[in-house]
Amino acid sequence: MSTATVDVHTGKIFTRTRRAFNSGKKVIIHKGGTGSGKTYDTMIFLLFNICLTQKNQIITVVSESKPHLDIGVIRILKGLAQPLNLWRAENWNISKSIFTYQPTGSIIEFFSADRIDKALGARRDWLYGNEINSLKLEVWDELARRSENVIADFNPTSQFWLEDWLQNYDDTTVITSNYLDNPFLPETEKGRIEKRAERDENFRRIHIDCEYGVYEGLVFENWAQVDKMPDTGKETFGMDFGFTNDPTTLIKIIETETAFFLDELIYQTGMLNREIIARLQSLGLKKNYDKIIADSAEPKTIHEIYLAGYNIHSAQKGADSIRAGIERLKNKNIFITKRSVNLIREFRNYRYEVDKLGKPTNKPIDSFNHGIDAVRYGTEKSKETTPIDKLQGIFY
Secondary structure (H helix, E strand, C coil): CCCCCCCCCCCHHHHHHHHHHHCCCCEEEEEECCCCCHHHHHHHHHHHHHHCCCCCCEEEEEECCHHHHHHCHHHHHHHHHHHHCCCCCCCEECCCCEEEECCCCEEEEEEEHHHCHHHHCCCEEEEEEECHHHCCHHHHHHHHHCEEEEEEEECCCCCCCHHHHHCCCCCEEEEEECHHHCCCCCHHHHHHHHHHHHHCHHHHHHHCCCCCCCCCCECCCCEEEECCCCCCCEEEEEEECCCCCCCEEEEEEEECCCEEEEEEEEEECCCCHHHHHHHHHHCCCCCCCCEEEECCCCHHHHHHHHHCCCEEEECCCCCCHHHHHHHHHHCCEEEEECCCHHHHHHHHHCEEEECCCCCEEEEECCCCCHHHHHHHHHCCCHHHCECHHHCCCCCC
16 A cells, blocks of 8 residues: 655644653643644644554544544544545544554554543553543543553643642643644634634633633533433424624424433534525425524525425524523523534533623623524524514515
């Protein structure tokens, strides 16, 4: 099997990781903000500097869940391996999530924290923990103690067990980074980061200054993750519209007597109306039956979806609708499917604004809420929604 030769562009995090490894550091921690490139550069280091060049290395990559692995580190590995003609059946075992490079005999294996039992007792040469602040200390410590070298990354959203855990090791380094350390970050994404940092001091603290955030006043603490949706219950769909900066979201909701079960179906920017309609069809939503309650700020979009045959209604918006929706969701337990990675991120970060004294108010922040808004709409009672023929607005 021949391996193609390609140019791989590396960022500052790759250089710092390699320098730390060459200096003898056994534990390398990347503490950084969004867009810094720490995950991408770490995967480049593990693939090119370890897997493809060193003999018989076992590299274990662990993250919170399988969906999180799929859209993160596995997707990055695929993007790096494909140009090298290495993303083939003989290299990638899809059922076991193991990448093998036969010339060196080295492997990269992927485990989710909720399915980690098989990896706990094994020894390895390299352990990479992606977003370790989402992992339990006992799981991480068990893996790390059986690893020759350890790399980890995280966004410093709040204090967790890391500082105490590092006391067990001498040969460590903590590398901080933010979006300015990533020379390949698109200008549009830089702009989004800077704009949010201007209006959200806690976001700036975490993602620009790389200091631990203080997440007092989280809106929702009554939620947990589940593997799948239940088979019975009242089913509706909530939809929020976005385009350039904000995503269009569609959340499936099953309500029981005691809980709301949530499953993220769409979370994507740049969607045209025809693409939304096509996605509804591919997702299998039944026309004239499955009830969608959507953002009333887009009557033209709602009308086009209605004309395509879907049972879509407009949510009611008013001065008190956000508070009422939050209270409605707080009155029951909330269970979110593990594959709903964007919605989970929102529930972890959606919080109340703070006053000048740093105390939470009763007004939630206007971010980390695109999926949550869809959930609010979808959990409205039927009498609260507006039939399509009562919508006001210019549709053509």
